[in-house]
Amino acid sequence: MSLLYYLDPLNPPDECDIFKAAAKDSWARIRFSRIKPRLKIHETTITQNLVYEMRLLKAVYPHLGFSLFESTMEDTHGDDLELCIEQNDGRVITYALQAKIIYHTSTKKWIKLGNGNYKQMNHYVGIRRANQVQLLIDYAKSLGQIPMYLLYNYVLKRTAIKTGVDNDLYGCTVVTAEYLQTNHGLSDGNLKSTVKFNDLHPSPAIPWHELICRFTSLRDIDILTEIGLPGYPLRSRTLAETLDNPEWLPVDVHEGSMDNIRQGNLQTLLDQEKKEANGPAFRPRFRLLFRPGSTLN
16 A cells, blocks of 8 residues: 555645554554465565655655655664654754564464564674664664654554554554663563563554654653653754754655666665664664655755
8 A cells, every 4th residue: 555545635634644644554564464374574664665655745745844864874774764853843853763563473273463562672783782772772862862662563453542543543653762671671671572562552652643743842841751751861953953964865756857876886785785784783774854834845
C-alpha cells in the first residue's frame, strides 16, 4: 500500500495526517507479512519505505512542510532517523530514533499475533560489543536531542488498545530509551530481547503522531514530563540552526531532474551497502524535518 491509500482524497492532508497514515501503513504491512507463509519484513524495510513514501507525498502535496536530508558521514550505517519537528513558537525539537520491529512466535498450526516481542532490542554493536541503547542515549544527549525507540507494530486486537485511538495508529509508536534501559535492561545496561508489546502499550509508549499532532503546542518541560524524562537536558534550536549543518544534505526530487551519480560514486554506494549495518556508534542516516503549516522545500 501507499500512504496515499490512508489519506482523504477530497481533503489535502496536513503533517499530522501523514504521520497517522505512516502508522496505519506500517501496521498493515507487518500484518500482511506475518499471516502469509514465508514472507519476511524488517525494520530497515519499513524505515526505507516511510522515507520514500513521505518524500513522494511532498511532490504530490507541495504545501506540506517537510524536507528530507541524508547524512554525508561515511561511517553512517543503517537507516535510523533524526526527526526534527518545529514547534508552534518556532523552536525545533529533534528526536533521535532507533527503529525496532515486533516479532511473533508461532506454533506448528498458527502464529501468535495477540502480543509479540522486540527481540532485536538486545543488540550489541562492533567488536567491542557496545550496547546499542547506550550509544543512542550518548549520541542524543551530546546534541540535546531526545533518544527514543521507534517501534513498528502489529498485534491482533479485537478491541481498541486505548479508548479513542484506532488500533492501527499503533503501527508506529515511540518510547524513551531511558525507560527501556531502566525497566527492561540487563545488568550490563543492554536491553532484554523479551520486551513485549503489552509491556509498553498503551503506555508508556505513545503513537508517534502525537509528536507532531499534539506536542508542537507544548513547552519543553511539558513534553519531557509527558514522555517521562523530567529534567532531561533537551536543547531546542532555531530553524536556521537546524538547517545550518554540513552533515546533512537535502534529498530533492524534481520531475525530470537528471541523475548525476557517476559510476564511481555508484560503486562506492554499492560497496557501502554491502557492509553489515554494525558500525561503531549510533549515527542516523536520514533526517526528517517537519514544519507544520509551512511550505518548506
